[in-house]
Structure formats: C-alpha cells, structure tokens
Amino acid sequence: MPKKRVSILYEIWWPEEPDEKASPPGMIFDPKLGEKRDAPPDVHEEVFSALTRLGFAPQFSILEGDKQSLLRFVRRGTSLVFNLTESYAGDDTKDFHVAALLELIGVPFTGSDARALHLGQDKILAKKLLVHQGIPTPAFFAVEPGQRRLPRALAFPLIVKPSREDGSIGIDTGSVVRDEGSLRKRIRFVHETFEGPALVEQFVEGRELYAAIVGNDPPEALPLVELDLSRVPPGVPRIAGTEVKWWTSSAIYRATPPVYPKGLSRALTRKVQAVALAAYRALGLRDYGRVDVRLSNDGTPYVLEVNPNPWLSSGCEFFMAWQKKGRSYDALIARLVELALARAR
Template identity: 40%
Template sequence: MHIAILYNRDHEQLEDDPGREARADVMRVASALSEALTQDGTQVDLIPVTDSRLEFVDVLARMQPDLVINLCESVAADSRAETIIPCLLDMLGLPYTGASALSLTLALHKDKAKELLKARGVSTPGFARVDRLEDLDAVDLPFPLIVKPAREDASVGITSDSVVHDREGLRRAVDTVLRTFHQPALVEQFIAGREIYVPLLGNSPRRALPLSEIRFGQFFADRPNIVTYAGKWEAGSPEYVNTPSGPCLLTDSALEARLVQTAMDAFAALEGRDYGRVDLRVTPEGVPYVIDINPNCDLHPEAGFAKAARSAGIDYRTLARQLVAIALERHHGHPTARRKGPGAPRLPDSSNRNLLPGRAGVRHRARRSRASAE
C-alpha cells in the first residue's frame, strides 16, 4: 500500500504568528504516523504544504497514492485555508482520512456550527457573532461571557482575559480579537463546570473512546477554569502545568450516556467522518453543552485522542492502521486498497462515497520547476 501524509509546514512563515506552536506540532504528528505505518510493506511519503502555490497538487497527481492522510490544518499560516485541502483531494479523486471540506468549513465557522447545533436541538451555549465593535450594542447575553476568534481552533486567541464579567471587559476582549486575528469574534455564554472531551472513532458504527477530563489545578483557584492557548501549547507555563487531562471518572452511567449521545449528535450534525473529538462543558446539574467540535483532532501519540485509544486497548500503531482502514472502507465500501491500472474493475458506489465522478475531466496544472515533496 502507498500512503501519502499531507501536513502543513508553515509555522515559520509569519513573524508574528499567534498560532505558531500549534502549527509546528503538526510536523511531529506527521512523523509519528509515518513511523507507525512504515511497516508490513507500506510505503509512506511525507508531503509538506508550505505556501499558497499548492505544489502538492502536482505531486499527488503524479504519485497517485492509495490513501492520503490529511493532517493539513493551515495554508501559508492561515488556518482559514485548511478547507481547500479536501476540495483539491476530491478534485484529484484521491481517498483521504477525516473530514470533508463541508465539515471543516462548518467547524471552522464557529457561529455557523452553533446555529446548526441549535437547529438540531443539540445543547450549546448562547452566543453572538461580532464583526465590529459597534455590533456590541446588540449583544444581549448574561455575564460571564467568553470571547474567542470565530475562525480559529486549538485554543488560538484564548487567554485568561477571554472570560469577561462586564461590558468594559467585553469590549476589550472583542477589540483584541478583531485587531489581532482580523476576523469576527464569537461571544459565548461561559458555562461553569467540568470540561470533558468525547473522542469518536469510526463511521458505521461509530463509537466513543474512553472520555477524558481537564483537571484544573491550584493556579486556577482565582482564575476562569478554561484551557488557554498557553495551557495547550506552552509547556512549562503555569497554565500548561495546571491543566493536565486524565480519564473522566463518572459514577452516573446515565450522565455518561448523555454526554456520549450529545457528542455523537454534534459530530453528526457537522457530518464528521472517521475520527474526531467533541468538547463539552458540563454543569454541576449534569447538563452538557457543546463548546467545540474537532473533526480532524490532534493525532500526536501523547495527545488526548491517542491516550483515549490506549485506554481502550488500542496502541498507536494499531490506531494508525485503523484510521487507514476506516477511511478506505468509507471511500471504497471495503478496507482493501484500490486496484489501479487499465482494466481494473470499477468499485460500486457506496452510500457515503465522497468522490467527483471520475478524473477524466480534470485538467492538471502545469508542472512546476520544483515539487516540494521532501
């Protein structure tokens, strides 16, 4: 089998990049997956996406791998561009892991995702999108509130100052988002309670891996209990040290079932595929609220998803192989590799096959002088 791992290598492109650490982490994930899969005769090629020239399209068109593992979370250090990657892979007719362009777009546009969740009856905190400071006059939500960039993930843009308790603090936090990230701000009701993550694996059937929970340490005794960007990416910082994740210990089986069902409903609403994670805040009364949906969540061996898999008896190499099998089965209707070449039989369409009708009508771009495939 021939697998291509597509990942963004753009963390050094911007001099002032508020998401640099998150972008750099993708390279480590790509390396770990490559090592896990380069066994049993599998050929694995690492293909970086470095800038907006998109040279990887020509590389993949020539390579024709059996599967693309899509780890690309940004293009040219812009996370909003991650949604074009599945479009280009669909254009090439190549099977790939994880979310479609639609799912990534919905998850990236947090306000639209929340509108969809509300329409589906999935509980999520009340919210408002703010495009200009003048729009704040129309925001009518009870304090406390939390302010986030509306088009980022991985806790980018979230600090302890993101939780606000009055109009003055709200204006400052929204102004920071608008000026720093040049995108709308999402103003959301802050839900006090536990922060619990539900990792999901598979399609039909889909199952929840063991749940995990953030343990907020002493540092947060007089601070909002939230996972900031520093808490997620800046090892050694007080936020990082005081927000370890661990197994979620629930004695109430009905509550656990409610959390899993809420996560399943949210993931299905955004048409998530293969694997992902849904983040919940749970009130002391046991009411879950969806605060984020991660269709292509972090697959680093020490990240939460892989840890949850290990808790379920799935080591990292087995997890990598399962992700490959799940994506191939969804694409082809069975997990075996596609047979290529003249005279190869066409596989019957499955109900969830995500393909353009053939490649005959696709005109490949002119070959560039240097393909970035190292």
C-alpha cells in the same frame, strides 16, 4: 505483492515577520506566530512509523504554501492520502481547501471531507446547526467588525473568542469578562487580531470533557478524557487557554493534566457521549473527531466545539481515549486507513 503506497500529507510554513498586534496585553508568547504554524513536530513521523510497521509504503507529501508544491503533489499521484493538513500558507482557515482539492482530483483520504472541515472551523455556523438540532451549546451572539450595538440578552460572565481559530489561539484568562467595558475591549482585541466576527458566549462553569469519536456506520464514542482544571488557582478562570494548552514549562500547564474522569456516573458519561455523537453527526464528520464539552454543574453537557481531524499524536487526548480500552497507536492508524479505503472501494 508490492506494498501499498500512502502519502502522509502535511504543511510547513514559516511566517516572515512577527506581527506585534497578535499578542494580547500581558502575553509573552504567541502560538499564532510560531509553534502552531506547522503541524506539531512529530505527528507525521509517528504516523509514518506506524504505517511502516503496518506493512504500507508511506511517503511524506509536504505542502509548502506555494503553487509548485501543490502541482508537484497533484502530478505525483497516490492511491491514498493520510491527511494531516491543518492549514495552508500559514492560514488556519484553509485546511478545508486542501481537502476540497483532494476531492477534486479523486484521491481517497483519511478524515473528514471539505464540508465538515469547514463547519468544524466556523464556530458560529456550527453552533447554529447544533441549536437547530436541539444539541446543547452555550448561548451566544456574534459581533461583526465595526458593529457597535451589542445584544443585551446574556448575563455575565461571558467568554469572547475568535470565531475561526483553533488550539486556544486568542483564548487566555482575559477572554472571560464580567462587565461591559472588558467585553467591548476584548471584542476589539479579537477584531484587530483575527479575521471574522467575535463569538461571545455564556461562560459555563463546570468540568471540561473531551469526547473522542471514531468511525462512521455507526460512529463509536470512546471513553471520555477530562482536562483537570481543579488546581487552577482561585480567581483565575478555569479554561483551557493558551497557557494551559501550550506553555509546556509553565506551572499552570503542569497543574492541568488530561486525566480519565473520576466520579462521573455511568449515566452522565453516557449523556455526554450521546450529545457528542449527535454533534459529530450534525456537522457530518467522518472517520474521527473530538467534541469539546463543558459539563455544567446541573449536569448539562454543553458542546463548545466539534473538531474534525483532531490532533493524532500519541501524547494527545484523542489517543488517551483510544488507548483506554487497551488498543495500540498502530491499531488507531490502521483503523483510520481502513475507513478511508472502505470509502474508496
């Protein structure tokens, strides 16, 4: 029997000119402009090797951000897409358009559908849905570009974020503000640099937990992973900002490893997992997802965001969670393919 063909779909994109505006004061490196533009260098290769070992015939399908590569992909046809797309033509908000195209041409694909990808990306819309379902998420307000009046409802400290970015883009120590002047300044920075409204949230002190989820009927919560922020120097906000997530050679990156949480009771672990599962369902995710949670000091798991199709490299938090029960990378890739094939049948 011929091997089943699987197209590994991902994007490449090189920005032309660095955009001066994109770097906040004091930052020497801006992932929005470079590294984050294409899929991390080796995820597609890891998935390719795993699929080969699993007996499939994988091939790369690369979207280059132009019409030709889209047409080539559509014409070539395939029986299954392993969808690693995170953006299109340098635009991180266009991953759901790619999923929508797959839906239109009727090819089964791994991961969430266009609707869930859209909800996962629009943090404000997602939070409204979470609130509606009684799922805890930090209190917030949105500020549209050009809006001058700010609601008075929330007490400092607050955190200001772009509403439609990902991977800590636009989030650094300057995001956490303690007075009105810095709040307005940071909102202005977000408006000048990113599209859409600024999201202003109550800053939640506490542990940073990632809840990975796999599957559909029913989805399964995997063991929790914590980003250990306990060694962040005093006076510096304990957040997973750009430095912590991407500056691999920095002291702060090395001081904040992902770990399996210690001293978290079984009851609290279950509570975090239950909230994460509720959030996964509320936004209609499928196959796999990662819910970012801040566990406040009073034991409330606040959902910061819900990530459909989280990063799948063997070095990431999602795989750490999967691996905790002794399961291999190949088993994870096989599971995701199985879930997509089950939908196709």
